[in-house]
Amino acid sequence: MAKVPPELRYSKEHEWVKVAGGTALIGITDYAQEELGDVVYLDLPKVGARLAQFQKMGEIESVKAVSDLFSPLSGEVSAANQAAIDNPELLNKDPYGEGWLVKATGFDRKELDNLLTAAAYESFLAGLAH
Amino acid sequence: MFVTPLNPLHRAAGARMVEFAGWEMPVYCTGIVAEHRAVRRQAGIFDVSHMGRLELTGPQALGLLQWLFTTDIAALRDDQGQYTVLCHLAGGILDDCVLYRRDEGRFLLVCNASNRPKLLSWTGGWQRRYPGARLADQTRGSAMIAVQGPAAPGLVADVLGPGLLALPRFHLGQGFFQGKPVLAARTGYTGEDGFELVCDSAQAPALWQDLVARGATPCGLGARDTLRLEAALHLYGNDMDESRDPFSAGLGRLVHLDKGPFLGRDALVRLQAQGPAERLVGLRMLGREIARHGYLILDGGRRAGVVTSGSHAPWLECNIALGYVESRLAEPGTRLQIDVRGRRAEAVVVPRPFYRRGAPGGHSRPEETTQRES
Numbered sequence: 283m284a285k286v287p288p289e290l291r292y293s294k295e296h297e298w299v300k301v302a303g304g305t306a307l308i309g310i311t312d313y314a315q316e317e318l319g320d321v322v323y324l325d326l327p328k329v330g331a332r333l334a335q336f337q338k339m340g341e342i343e344s345v346k347a348v349s350d351l352f353s354p355l356s357g358e359v360s361a362a363n364q365a366a367i368d369n370p371e372l373l374n375k376d377p378y379g380e381g382w383l384v385k386a387t388g389f390d391r392k393e394l395d396n397l398l399t400a401a402a403y404e405s406f407l408a409g410l411a412h
Numbered sequence: 413m414f415v416t417p418l419n420p421l422h423r424a425a426g427a428r429m430v431e432f433a434g435w436e437m438p439v440y441c442t443g444i445v446a447e448h449r450a451v452r453r454q455a456g457i458f459d460v461s462h463m464g465r466l467e468l469t470g471p472q473a474l475g476l477l478q479w480l481f482t483t484d485i486a487a488l489r490d491d492q493g494q495y496t497v498l499c500h501l502a503g504g505i506l507d508d509c510v511l512y513r514r515d516e517g518r519f520l521l522v523c524n525a526s527n528r529p530k531l532l533s534w535t536g537g538w539q540r541r542y543p544g545a546r547l548a549d550q551t552r553g554s555a556m557i558a559v560q561g562p563a564a565p566g567l568v569a570d571v572l573g574p575g576l577l578a579l580p581r582f583h584l585g586q587g588f589f590q591g592k593p594v595l596a597a598r599t600g601y602t603g604e605d606g607f608e609l610v611c612d613s614a615q616a617p618a619l620w621q622d623l624v625a626r627g628a629t630p631c632g633l634g635a636r637d638t639l640r641l642e643a644a645l646h647l648y649g650n651d652m653d654e655s656r657d658p659f660s661a662g663l664g665r666l667v668h669l670d671k672g673p674f675l676g677r678d679a680l681v682r683l684q685a686q687g688p689a690e691r692l693v694g695l696r697m698l699g700r701e702i703a704r705h706g707y708l709i710l711d712g713g714r715r716a717g718v719v720t721s722g723s724h725a726p727w728l729e730c731n732i733a734l735g736y737v738e739s740r741l742a743e744p745g746t747r748l749q750i751d752v753r754g755r756r757a758e759a760v761v762v763p764r765p766f767y768r769r770g771a772p773g774g775h776s777r778p779e780e781t782t783q784r785e786s
Contacts (some may be wrong), residue, residue: 319634323700345445348704
């Protein structure tokens with residue numbers, strides 16, 4: 283089963299958010315990396331770029347196919363993970379750690395209410411299984 | 413949806429299953445990249461039971477096949493096979509197949525799963541002119557297993573008999589598993605040495621498990637696709653279809669115009685004289701973008717062709733593609749651009765294949781962390 287850490291918030295597009303002070307750390311979930319398979323290319327927004335909640339922020343490509351990345355929050359990009367751009371397999375190895383995507387600042391905490399708790403995301407995943 | 417005799421084994425191993433040409437097939441078991449590298453380094457095992465297996469028998473079987481296919485089938489000896497295509501009257505490719513002669517009145521045709529219904533009706537239609545030829549679809553009653561990679565011949569010989577080691581490429585032999593005969597062809601779709609085995613459905617699970625226990629890595633259709641692309645082997649439906657002729661597709665060597673009359677010959681004579689307007693080429697991406705099936709190929713902003721297959725190449729560690737371009741742009745070294753979802757990505761035409769077994773540097777890759785081994 284895909285790992286769903288309890289302390290994070292989730293989007294139905296399979297991104298996660300971890301808020302620490304004024305910074306939100308954003309990545310893709312374990313379920314997402316399993317579904318994608320081997321990740322080989324990442325296109326991430328640049329530092330300073332504006333993010334809009336649930337809007338496209340970049341692209342992720344596995345050996346099989348390309349998918350859009352959606353931002354789980356609005357805000358401004360304060361960092362993009364160059365290590366993940368250089369070594370996209372980090373997203374498969376450690377999606378909640380070294381394989382993070384971007385950091386954002388200037389976000390509205392109320393938008394967190396539009397995201398799923400870990401329990402709700404787990405139920406959402408259970409609904410996707412058939 | 414059809415399932416192969418190995419379906420329960422794939423499910424038990426946790427393989428990711430997809431629908432392909434009406435069959436439920438594994439796309440990967442552990443991961444495409446790990447499976448791809450296992451085949452290049454050692455050996456992988458693939459369920460290819462979905463491939464069509466048609467038997468043509470009778471005194472007019474050869475005549476029917478000579479009429480349908482562009483190659484000279486009469487040149488085959490017993491237990492020899494050849495890669496071939498068949499074309500419609502305008503010269504477009506209906507399918508690419510491997511055709512084996514078992515004896516003078518018995519042939520085995522291995523075709524694409526997606527084209528099996530078409531081939532059955534096409535061949536069945538022309539068969540009326542050859543009443544001494546009989547056609548039987550053996551696909552559902554048997555299993556087909558590909559074992560590919562530098563260690564594959566040794567593994568197959570250990571299980572089915574050492575005599576198979578001496579079998580030349582594109583030849584058929586017979587091995588035995590648990591006392592029952594298994595057909596073994598020295599062929600594959602990966603760019604590696606290896607075998608494709610045909611056995612009874614009932615035998616298939618035990619044969620698969622024995623080969624896996626000896627070190628063959630279970631692989632899915634995902635790695636099969638990336639392996640064949642590195643070897644620049646065509647995928648029907650992507651790199652050729654009924655709108656492409658063998659000359660455009662780089663398969664002119666399969667058109668034997670001097671063998672006598674055959675379907676599409678008049679059109680192919682004309683097409684050869686004209687020369688193809690577009691040609692299939694190999695492309696290597698110069699940046700990190702990956703070209704995919706259907707992306708446009710540009711020459712200085714002008715449309716110059718289309719990508720038919722494209723992927724990250726897990727062994728070569730670069731991004732490669734096949735596509736059709738205007739013939740004047742088909743020379744290796746030509747710089748082109750590919751429209752990757754609105755971005756212009758630079759690419760260069762390179763010789764095919766991208767990967768050649770045993771070529772200098774073909775196996776030399778940077779050191780890397782240990783992959784999971786079976």
